[in-house]
Amino acid sequence: MSLLKDLTSHGQAVWLDFVDRKFLEAGGLKKLVEEDGLTGVTSNPSIFEKAMGYGDAYDATLAEYDKEHPGAATMDRYEALAIQDIKAAAETLAPVYEAKQAKDGYVSLEVSPYLANDTDATIAEAQKLWAAVDRSNLMIKIPGTPAGVPAIAATIAAGINVNVTLLFSNSAYQAVALAYVEGLEQRVQQGLPIDRIASVASFFVSRIDSKIDEKIDARIKDGDPESEALKAIRGKVAIANAKLAYDWFLEFSKSSRWQALAAKGAQVQRLLWASTGTKDPTFPDTLYLDELIGPDTVNTVPPKTLDAFRDHGTPGNTLGSDIPGARHVLSGAERLGLDLDGVTDALVEEGVASFSKAFDDLLGAIAKKQPAVA
Structure with missing residues (x-):
């Protein structure tokens, strides 16, 4: 049995962090569903920018759209392309969605990153995309910014599934x-x-270690007297942070407030581990899969990391293990002045800026294609 499929026995779903027209048309997603037990797909502006900005996979669709909608805005042209891919992915995952009784089988589409700090515009965009895709196994991605929080509540209240993105801190x-x-x-x-x-x-993982370890390495290089203590927590802060988020989830699931909703059939909001590709070549390439496996969670995985886990991953219930050790790591990070709160705040801002930049590049690439296919 596929090591990826084995994760389901530990209560974890595996989603693919990738969408591409050629991949969908060649049956790549369907193959992963059948052979590896894949149960979902996520997209973001960076993924679409890579997919749409290069090659000719989207040119025919774009030419047809331009013929039917002369003078259309670049944003409308992008949405026409993206929605077609999202619909195709949703249809591939529809049998999973039905078999899991709406507990899995989702494809995610992000609201414009330009709206990350605008609650009302985010709500309106979520409703527009939900209506345009018109698939019950769609999730609308909304960033977990302060402005995003009330938008999430309103969107759920409207009956729209939500993938909350860009989470780095436990408080967020x-x-x-x-x-x-x-x-x-x-x-x-x-x-x-x-x-x-x-x-x-969606709780982002590897980016935290990248930031924290950069600080650690700089201090060790400068001969910091705490070098040994710093080395001891290098590469461990992100996983410890994630473990404490999961521990809070388990405790909240026992609360009377949640149990009242569960009695009416509510599904838990699963923690999804994102940014799980290993950035540091000295770490195992499956680190952020191996260490974050547990019930009622999802790991959304880039293709390269997916292949690595299939080849040599280590399935097992690791997420709930050694919570005291995770607390020790984070208390050590605090004692050493590594400022995890400051790092996570900065990562949210950088994430919004990164997705906005990818969106700029994406729209620019689509705008440039217009003369070639007019």
């Missing part, structure tokens, strides 16, 4: 988890069903 995660609950509670108050609404909270 807890805020969006409670926003999900608030949205469900609003539906209950209105007498609306909640049993087929799903959400994931």
Whole structure:
């Protein structure tokens, strides 16, 4: 059996962090579903920029769209391309969605990163994309920024599945988890069903280690007297941070507030581990899969890391193990002045800026294609 498929026995779903027209048309997604037990797909502006900005895979569709919609805005042209891919992925995953009774089988599409700090515009964009794709196994990606939190609650209340993205800190995660609950509670108050609404909270992992370890390496190089203590937590902060998020999730799941919703059929908002490709070549290439396996979680994996785990991953219930050790790592990081809160705050800003830049590049690439296919 595929090592990836074996993860399901530990309660973890595997999603692919990749969407591409040629990959979909060649049956690549269908193959991963059948052979590896893949149950979802995520996209983001960076992925679409790579897919649409290079090659000719989208040119025919774009030419047809331009013929039917002369003078259309570049944003509309992008959405026409993206929605077609998202629909195709949703149809491939529809049998999974039905078999799992709406508990999995989702494809995610992101609201414009330009709206990350605008609550009302995010809500409107989520509703527009939901209507345009018109697939029940769609998740709308909304960033977990302060402006995103009320947008998440409103979008869930409207019956739209949400993938909360760009989460780095436990405080931000807890805020969006409670926003999900608030949205469900609003539906209950209105007498609306909640049993087929799903959400994931996408907690980014490797980028935290990249930032923290950069600080550690610089201090060790400068001969810091705490060098040994710094070395001891190098490459461990992100996983410890994720473990404590999961520990909070387990505790909150026992609360009377959540149990009241569960009694009405509510699904838990699964933690999803994102940014799981290893950035440091001295670490195992499956590090952020091996160490973050547990029930009611998702790992969204880039193709290269997916292949690596299939070849030599280590399935096992690792996520709930050694929580005291995780607390020790984070208390050590605090004592050593590594400023995890400052790092996670900066990563949110950088993430929004990175996706906005990718969106700029994406729209620029599509705009340049217009004369060639007019």
